[in-house]
Amino acid sequence: MRNVIHSEFFLYDADIPICCTVRNYQEKDFKELIAIQSECFPAPFPEELWWNVEQLSSHLAHFPEGAICVEVSGELAGSLTCLRVSYDSKTPIHTWEDITNNGYISTHDEQGNALYVVDISIRPKFRKLGLGKVLMQSTYYLVIELGLDRLLGGGRMPGYKKYAKDLTADAYLKEVMSGHIKDPVISFLLRCGRMPVTVLPNYLEDEDSLNYAVLMEWNNPFQQN
Structure with a gap:
């Protein structure tokens, strides 16, 4: 494996x-990775949408460097999965299913x-430690190590449903950016150094976000664009 991540x-x-x-993460971690998903997305969230062994195996087959987890005192506490894509800033609109092949990442482009x-999933009992930000920082290191232009990802807007009668998705994002509204995901990503690119309609089936997401990026400071 190239570019193995290991940091204590x-x-x-x-x-x-x-x-x-x-x-x-490795094959030996699959059972715990699925358990983490069950804790992060409990019923009534559909069990079939948690990671399964076939998807996790596909992550390791296509891009093992992007299969990342964090342990706390030897216990698996969270995970983050990523892949490489060819991104054109002129055509940013996409869905999660299309860009990840429904989570199997066979769309990985070397x-x-x-x-x-x-x-990204963090066990609820460990969230006060800031492990989500730790995992996000590990992806920044990987971007730099691989000499890539940027980190991308669609951030859900789980707070949007509450405001949808009065605000469009774009207007909601502006309110979050101004600090007038705190969104559990978008505000977290902003604290991690991510910047909004555009609102993505029909990104992922998510009732709280009304299927919207925000494409968020972090640009490699060592790359000349």
Whole structure:
């Protein structure tokens, strides 16, 4: 495997340092990765939309460098999956299903100019540690290591349903950007250094977002565009 990710560090839970490890996930982790999905997306979320063994195996077959997880004191606490894509800023509109082949990432392009986040999941009991941001930072390192132009990904807007009667999706994003509304996903991505590109309609079946998402990017500061 090229560009293997392995990083050990400490995070603080109150005043107690806790040992954490970011690494590439492997076949031995599949059972726990699926369990993490079940905790992050409990019923009534459909079980068939969690990761399955076939999808996870496909991640390792197509782009093992982009299969990333984080451990806390030896327990698997979260994961992030990504692939390489060829991105044209003139045609940014797409769906999650099309760009990821429904999560199997057989659309991975070894010559792609961008890294694309497929999924990020953190066990609820570990979310106070900021592991989502840690995993996101690991993708920035991978973008730099591979010499890619940017990191991309569609961010759900789970707070939008509450405001949809009064705001279009674009107007809702502007309110989040202005700080007048806090969205659980978009605000998190902004804190991670991601920048909005455009609103994506019919991106992913998601009742809370009314199927909208925001294409968010992080540009490689070492690449000349």
